[in-house]
Amino acid sequence: MSAAVDPAVRRARAWLSRTVEPGSIAVWRFVERVGPVAAAEAVRAGAAPAEVQALAGARAGEDSSAEDLSRADRCGARLVVPEDAEWPTVPLHCLDLAAAGVGAVAGRKPDRTVALVPPLALWVRGSRALGDLVDRSVALVGSRASTAYGEHVAAELAHGLGERGWTTVSGGAFGIDAAAHRGALAAGAPTVVVLACGVDRAYPSAHSTLFARVLDDGLLVSEWPPGCAALRHRFLVRNRLIAALSRGTVVVEAAARSGAQATANRARDLGKEVMAVPGPVTSAMSVGCHELLRNTERGAVLVTSAAEVVEQVGRLGEDLAGPAERPATPRDSLSDVARRVLDACPVRAGAPPERLAAVAGCEVVDVLRVLPALELADLVEWTGTGWRVTRGAR
Amino acid sequence: MSAAVDPAVRRARAWLSRTVEPGSIAVWRFVERVGPVAAAEAVRAGAAPAEVQALAGARAGEDSSAEDLSRADRCGARLVVPEDAEWPTVPLHCLDLAAAGVGAVAGRKPDRTVALVPPLALWVRGSRALGDLVDRSVALVGSRASTAYGEHVAAELAHGLGERGWTTVSGGAFGIDAAAHRGALAAGAPTVVVLACGVDRAYPSAHSTLFARVLDDGLLVSEWPPGCAALRHRFLVRNRLIAALSRGTVVVEAAARSGAQATANRARDLGKEVMAVPGPVTSAMSVGCHELLRNTERGAVLVTSAAEVVEQVGRLGEDLAGPAERPATPRDSLSDVARRVLDACPVRAGAPPERLAAVAGCEVVDVLRVLPALELADLVEWTGTGWRVTRGAR
Numbered sequence: 106m107s108a109a110v111d112p113a114v115r116r117a118r119a120w121l122s123r124t125v126e127p128g129s130i131a132v133w134r135f136v137e138r139v140g141p142v143a144a145a146e147a148v149r150a151g152a153a154p155a156e157v158q159a160l161a162g163a164r165a166g167e168d169s170s171a172e173d174l175s176r177a178d179r180c181g182a183r184l185v186v187p188e189d190a191e192w193p194t195v196p197l198h199c200l201d202l203a204a205a206g207v208g209a210v211a212g213r214k215p216d217r218t219v220a221l222v223p224p225l226a227l228w229v230r231g232s233r234a235l236g237d238l239v240d241r242s243v244a245l246v247g248s249r250a251s252t253a254y255g256e257h258v259a260a261e262l263a264h265g266l267g268e269r270g271w272t273t274v275s276g277g278a279f280g281i282d283a284a285a286h287r288g289a290l291a292a293g294a295p296t297v298v299v300l301a302c303g304v305d306r307a308y309p310s311a312h313s314t315l316f317a318r319v320l321d322d323g324l325l326v327s328e329w330p331p332g333c334a335a336l337r338h339r340f341l342v343r344n345r346l347i348a349a350l351s352r353g354t355v356v357v358e359a360a361a362r363s364g365a366q367a368t369a370n371r372a373r374d375l376g377k378e379v380m381a382v383p384g385p386v387t388s389a390m391s392v393g394c395h396e397l398l399r400n401t402e403r404g405a406v407l408v409t410s411a412a413e414v415v416e417q418v419g420r421l422g423e424d425l426a427g428p429a430e431r432p433a434t435p436r437d438s439l440s441d442v443a444r445r446v447l448d449a450c451p452v453r454a455g456a457p458p459e460r461l462a463a464v465a466g467c468e469v470v471d472v473l474r475v476l477p478a479l480e481l482a483d484l485v486e487w488t489g490t491g492w493r494v495t496r497g498a499r
Numbered sequence: 500m501s502a503a504v505d506p507a508v509r510r511a512r513a514w515l516s517r518t519v520e521p522g523s524i525a526v527w528r529f530v531e532r533v534g535p536v537a538a539a540e541a542v543r544a545g546a547a548p549a550e551v552q553a554l555a556g557a558r559a560g561e562d563s564s565a566e567d568l569s570r571a572d573r574c575g576a577r578l579v580v581p582e583d584a585e586w587p588t589v590p591l592h593c594l595d596l597a598a599a600g601v602g603a604v605a606g607r608k609p610d611r612t613v614a615l616v617p618p619l620a621l622w623v624r625g626s627r628a629l630g631d632l633v634d635r636s637v638a639l640v641g642s643r644a645s646t647a648y649g650e651h652v653a654a655e656l657a658h659g660l661g662e663r664g665w666t667t668v669s670g671g672a673f674g675i676d677a678a679a680h681r682g683a684l685a686a687g688a689p690t691v692v693v694l695a696c697g698v699d700r701a702y703p704s705a706h707s708t709l710f711a712r713v714l715d716d717g718l719l720v721s722e723w724p725p726g727c728a729a730l731r732h733r734f735l736v737r738n739r740l741i742a743a744l745s746r747g748t749v750v751v752e753a754a755a756r757s758g759a760q761a762t763a764n765r766a767r768d769l770g771k772e773v774m775a776v777p778g779p780v781t782s783a784m785s786v787g788c789h790e791l792l793r794n795t796e797r798g799a800v801l802v803t804s805a806a807e808v809v810e811q812v813g814r815l816g817e818d819l820a821g822p823a824e825r826p827a828t829p830r831d832s833l834s835d836v837a838r839r840v841l842d843a844c845p846v847r848a849g850a851p852p853e854r855l856a857a858v859a860g861c862e863v864v865d866v867l868r869v870l871p872a873l874e875l876a877d878l879v880e881w882t883g884t885g886w887r888v889t890r891g892a893r
Contacts, residue, residue: 161860163862383779384778385648398792399800407793445730
């Protein structure tokens with residue numbers, strides 16, 4: 106499918122992806138207006154709008170795009186561009202809308218690290234088509250300093266999502282991210298790691314084995330070309346992509362005012378579902394989740410299982426979670442009088458109906474009326490001298 | 500203040516409290532219409548409306564009201580009637596409204612055990628005035644089969660409420676109830692136990708010491724006269740009173756479809772605040788709380804601390820909980836360019852501005868512009884040959 110795309114377009118987008126730090130609205134608008142090839146030529150010639158030229162800075166004079174593309178090819182990666190069939194057009198449409206509206210929204214920070222702007226291109230490693238994989242996907246995010254509880258829940262959710270045919274998207278970091286990817290793998294389901302460095306790099310390096318397993322049936326995705334390091338500000342830029350690619354974001358564990366909360370807020374800004382997993386109120390790692398759940402204006406939905414997550418992000422009438430169940434007891438269906446008579450029945454020696462009426466506070470005829478039903482339900486029994494509660498009903 | 504009440508009224512209400520099981524709308528309406536003395540006379544004579552007469556049943560011929568009142572007196576209790584100054588008129592007004600509206604609400608069960616009807620009188624044991632004590636009160640309810648987590652949180656909440664001048668109301672049962680009463684006592688704060696048996700009885704009997712401590716500065720309250728046993732259906736009737744007496748109900752731990760949830764739903768029906776404490780999604784004892792929090796139509800508010808409970812039930816502008824805090828770092832206030840330059844600075848050997856510009860993807864003039872601010876914030880330092888990150892900023 107990539108064959109249909111003009112190599113010059115792919116080359117231009119590859120060059121732009123290294124020359125201009127991703128996340129800039131000005132650059133995205135310029136590329137949208139003049140096209141990727143003309144945009145790249147203008148920046149290279151120093152003829153782009155001042156704002157765009159400033160972002161390229163000293164990099165405008167360098168060109169390692171051919172090297173980047175062949176380096177990607179050597180590690181089994183490719184550059185997916187909006188002109189490709191596998192581009193996740195529908196999921197990322199929310200970013201188009203957000204970027205189009207940015208100038209209009211008063212008070213929104215122009216900061217590139219929080220701007221909701223579409224990617225110019227995505228470096229993708231793995232054999233699956235990106236668009237297919239993220240069509241039914243959920244982002245599981247959370248703290249790196251997670252607890253055993255949070256990791257357990259993240260793995261369970263991802264496993265359950267995988268069993269239901271949903272892809273888990275996360276950031277490949279320590280803690281909740283890794284637990285989520287592992288849970289998906291345990292279910293034999295694909296998972297997508299959205300990186301803040303080149304897809305040829307394992308960051309953190311301790312996750313090289315995990316990422317190798319992800320590649321069996323999933324994808325590593327990044328806006329940065331091969332070789333790029335995971336600089337701190339890039340995580341902030343990357344986070345919007347996790348929120349945008351998936352149908353909804355679940356915060357599994359997060360400290361107060363944490364990055365996971367920020368990702369959740371961006372998901373909401375993009376019109377995606379935002380969910381949070383509750384935890385012990387005594388755990389600092391659940392404070393961020395509880396903050397999200399307490400915020401009534403920008404409220405997150407409380408989720409406790411994969412079924413509930415799917416109910417939230419799934420299509421109406423297709424994916425509905427059943428309510429938690431408790432077995433009904435015969436007592437549940439009793440009338441008020443029957444319940445009072447049952448309570449009035451002694452445990453050992455039987456009592457006559459007159460006595461039951463006095464204790465239950467009703468007429469003797471009422472007692473005589475409800476006793477047969479209670480006996481049929483095996484709740485009371487006749488001792489020969491009176492009525493008492495059966496062993497099973499105690 | 501009780502001196503002003505006609506002894507015949509108190510005697511009539513005492514008699515009614517034993518003769519008719521509490522919770523009947525028909526009886527309450529009859530007493531409201533003709534007054535307690537005439538109502539008692541009519542029931543005794545078999546001349547009350549059929550529905551009322553049926554509820555009195557065989558008990559209409561008995562009279563132990565004088566004995567009940569003296570029995571109460573012997574254990575330091577009294578019968579508080581609506582005509583008393585200490586009657587909690589404002590808290591219980593919600594039940595007046597609910598009872599007045601019952602006929603009008605379609606589909607509402609006429610079952611006495613779930614009817615929202617005011618008490619005819621309250622047997623109160625303890626020296627404090629009932630109305631004063633419940634004016635600023637919160638109900639903490641939950642499972643008897645609680646976990647250590649739930650008991651810890653219940654005790655912490657009650658303790659925090661006590662410190663803030665709030666009374667904890669609960670049912671005196673094992674588990675969450677007992678932990679809540681104990682937490683209040685630990686804070687030296689009054690607590691109210693609403694019983695489903697006579698106030699001279701300790702139910703469960705293992706709580707006789709706890710109830711004795713409650714009586715130092717708190718109250719035991721019941722609709723049933725001294726000597727009455729805690730029959731099972733009475734707990735259901737009692738639960739509406741816990742919800743009605745307090746400003747709001749907090750469910751601390753509850754299994755799926757549990758009694759605590761039912762109490763919470765009644766609190767909501769009465770226009771009171773309903774709150775729930777989250778817990779591990781792996782705990783069966785938090786399932787009921789999470790169900791309440793997930794129910795968006797009849798949603799409960801998630802609370803994690805006494806401050807948040809008080810914020811919910813307190814008066815506007817008087818009791819507000821502060822947000823969870825994370826210390827701000829110098830990095831938080833950096834501009835996009837400054838953050839990129841900071842990230843571009845090496846950890847060991849210093850790099851010149853030109854190199855920083857290439858890595859950060861900006862103009863050299865931008866680097867020179869932001870470096871002084873980064874140095875002032877103690878984030879970068881000059882090595883003699885270039886700029887690097889300070890030890891503190893790593």
